Amino acid sequence: MSVKPSTIFISDNLPVLRGIEDASVDLVYLDPPYNSNKSWVAFDDDGNVSAHFKDTWTLADIDIAWWGRLASKKNAKLYSVLRTVQDLDGSRNGKNISYCVYMSIRLLEMHRILKPSGALVLQCDDVMGPHLRFVLDAIFGPKNMVNVVAWNRKPKGVGNIAKKQLPRSFDYIYYYRKSAKHKFRPQYREYDDLSNYRFEDEKGKYYAVGMAKNGSGMLYEFEGVTREWSCTEAKMRELHAQGLLVQLKEGGLFYKKNYLSDAKGVLVGNFWDDIDAAEPLKGVDYPTRKPLELLKRIISMTTDRDDLVLDPFCGCATTCVAAEVLGREWVGIDLSSEAVVLVAKRMKVQLPGDMLSPKINQRTRAPKPIHSISSKEELKNRMYGECEGECIGCGAWKPHSDMDVDHIIPRKTGDHEIEFDENKQLLCRTCNNRKSNRSMKKLMEANLRDGIISKKYYDKVMKSREWPE
Ligand SMILES: C[S@@+](CC[C@H](N)C(=O)[O-])C[C@H]1O[C@@H](n2cnc3c(N)ncnc32)[C@H](O)[C@@H]1O
Incomplete structure (x- = not known):
């Protein structure tokens, strides 16, 4: 199936992924259950359960045939990672190995549907994150790991946990590319400290960088001031004509103005503490909902306009809303029928005023598998x-x-x-x-x-x- 954009599948993601064409998606973002050993529930405004999902894992959650599929020769590296997880679990059907098998069989499909220029971004906490990192290394190849980002989600209530262990405040974001053809777009955030921008004129705030440079060999007189300058006389004249030079005192040295409005901001690194956990959103809350800003950054970092973004564990579809805001195509999949209700509501609440909500296609039937496997x-x-x-x-x-x-x-x-x-x-x-x-x-x-x-x-x-x- 070539995926029709603006579609939410209410289904297990595995059969849907199996029906998506090879190399057809630009970004797969997933925020799967974390193997947290609990069930998540959200309540609506009247206190009724609106959405829930289970995050406890046993062998009963996996199809035993997946084991054999993962053990086949072409998945040899992945299988050896899974055997290590099984050894660590100390049990043939422990919860970690069950979770990893469940995820591995799906991650293989996600890798298959990515374009050569595409990326997969997986979010998890520190419990299963390291296990999934090895699973991803085995599937994508370690050289295709672009970054591991620590997102400091800043826990709201620390509660009793602080008596037993340090409060856990990070999620890990594993960012893999399909191949070296991947497009990466650097991201910038606003400056925390604007004290450098001490000067201001009619074009706004700027900081000044001196143009004099001893030892440059470019000695000449410029507007009555003779010095060694950092660029040629022709370049100085050009900057002057553009209004970019200033003397901070009469007859003094020339400085170049660097306007705040031209600055991109601070280059974002792999530690993100400038995006807070999602605030409650009246009427459209969902357990483990991620902040829109987080998804906007991930999508902007890995895709261009009109690219296709897929979230196979979309929950209340934060990814779909962020993709819509940024002009990307999107597809979401979730087991919960709440997803499609919430995404429509969120589009109304969270799209900027001048944007129209898209027509959302809802599907419950998975497409026919692209690569069938013989009986x-x-x-x-x-x-x-x-x-x-x-x-x-x-x-x-x-x-x-x-x-x-x-x-x-x-x-x-x-x-x-x-x-x-x-x-x-x-x-x-x-x-x-x-x-x-x-x-x-x-x-x-x-x-x-x-x-x-x-x-x-x-x-x-x-x-x-x-x-x-
Ligand atoms: C951590 S939540 C995702 C939250 C989402 N990022 C958001 O911002 O709302 C995980 C979601 O995965 C869904 N899920 C779990 N197993 C699934 C499966 N096999 N197929 C599709 N969805 C699944 C759950 O229903 C839940 O909504």
């Missing part, structure tokens, strides 16, 4: 997820590429049920070759006899399975 491959992925890469025949962990789909009851029996999925399993290539047209029982006996498996493993497996002779 054979999906079955292998599912089985790989279920066995966690462990070959039942030898008990060893094997990469996805070393595993084959095997018929438990061999094909040669001619039994018509052998093609059912229940008769299929994964075996590592070595066990599959050893088994050949024999039964599983025979393979296990052979593996025990040849010292490939221990008696303990043999007994455990044979007790848990009912394999025919």
Whole structure:
């Protein structure tokens, strides 16, 4: 699907992302759930629950086939990051690994739909941020990490937390480009200190920089003052004609005027403490809503007018409103049906007076996937997820590429049920070759006899399975 701008999808973002064309989006910004281990709720003006989302993660939140997909050869780096997260979790289905698998399968799609000049900007806190940074390194390549920004969101109430740990006030903003063709637009913020701009004339405030420069070799008389100057006489005359030179005292040296109105401001670095957390917005509040100014900066930094911005976890669509204000095309996706109601309301409240609210398209059906995956491959992925890469025949962990789909009851029996999925399993290539047209029982006996498996493993497996002779 080529995405129709000004659209909000009320849907899980994965099927929608799968239906978006390759290399068609300029910026993906995402502010996903942070694995905060709680459920977020917002209330409307009458105190009723208006929007909520769950941010607790277990294996039940992920499709086991994703594991197999992530384990395939082309995702080898990503898979090794995920195995590390699993080791750190100390559990095969811990909350961090479940969260990272959930995010990884979606981030792969986001990477696919970005144009070569595009960027992905992911916002998270310090709990899952570092994990996601490694996931992004594995998907984008570490050389495509443009910046990590710390946004000081300045917590309002510190409450009890200050008794146990330092108050946590930062979000991290991970900024990756798709390739070296990426467009980056430097950003400037207003000066905090204008004390340099000491002088003022009819064109406004300015600061003055002396034009005399000892040792420059450009010695000449200019308007009755003989000095070594910092530029040629012709250039001095030009500046003078433009009204840009001034003498601060009669007969004194010449200075160049630098007007505040010509200054871009202070170049924004990777520590942002000039944007406060979002203030409550009457009638359109939403849990974890981000400030409009933050999104305006991110969009201005990474895109030009008419570019397409996509937010796959759009909430009350701060990104969509900011994109509209800045003249960019936008698409938002959220599970919550509140998103589409709120974005329309916010456009009314937050667009500048002279801007008309756009017509918002609402969709609930995901488009057809661009790259379909065969049912054979999906079955292998599912089985790989279920066995966690462990070959039942030898008990060893094997990469996805070393595993084959095997018929438990061999094909040669001619039994018509052998093609059912229940008769299929994964075996590592070595066990599959050893088994050949024999039964599983025979393979296990052979593996025990040849010292490939221990008696303990043999007994455990044979007790848990009912394999025919
Ligand atoms: C942190 S909030 C985003 C807030 C948003 N940046 C704003 O300013 O309003 C995360 C959002 O992700 C949504 N969400 C969670 N899982 C999702 C999924 N699989 N697909 C689409 N949206 C999802 C939740 O409903 C929630 O609105």
